[in-house]
Amino acid sequence: MPIATLGVTVLDCPDPRALAAFYAAVLDWRRDDAQSDEDWEELVGPEGGRLAFQRSEGYRPPKWPGTQQPQQFHLDLNVPGDRMDAAEAEVLRLGATLLQDDDGGKRAFRVYADPAGHPFCLCAQ
Template sequence: MAIATYCLVAVDCPDPAALAEFYAGVLGGEVRRDSDDWYDLYAPGGHRIAFQRAPGHRPPRWPSEDGSQQLHLDLKVPDIDAAQEQVLALGATPLDLDDKDGSRGFRVYADPAGHPFCLVTG
């Protein structure tokens, strides 16, 4: 028997409203404001990501010499080239786009608050 039920992932950031809107642009869904410091994205499929204001937020470094990314999201896409154009237009920053002509199966970006995320194929 499970001890708990998954509820959400909370992401620290300097501007929760803006980051929630970025991910709504990527994933779809509805953004709901709880307070100026907390926004939720209710994504299709019942997934929920929360964005909380973190004063003094420092984004993780990628790649990091110590290997820590803090956390990252893998987002499955049917067409990585089209998805890349769209996330860059929404404000993502490319970190590692060398997918080895598709054999690696992912590309790495940073969201507007600096958190790494991957677009993944297959």
């Protein structure tokens, strides 16, 4: 029996609503109005997974790949391998920034920063 189960994953950011809108579009998850306010936005996935965004005054984005302002964690988002280019175009259109490409297909992932600067990966599946 586990000691605990994972509830919600929370990202600090300067603008919870804007970052929630980015991830809602990327993941096609819905906003949970009952759990959202000006300092907290929460998304719900189709299988009940939750991702939340918390306002953090003085937020400083991670500087990937350095350690002066470390990423601390990142999200791996799975994409069908034949859709990587289309997925990349969409996340860039939504406000992501490419940090590291897949080195001409030598790696099965590409690294991006979301609009608040958190690194995340699109991983070919």
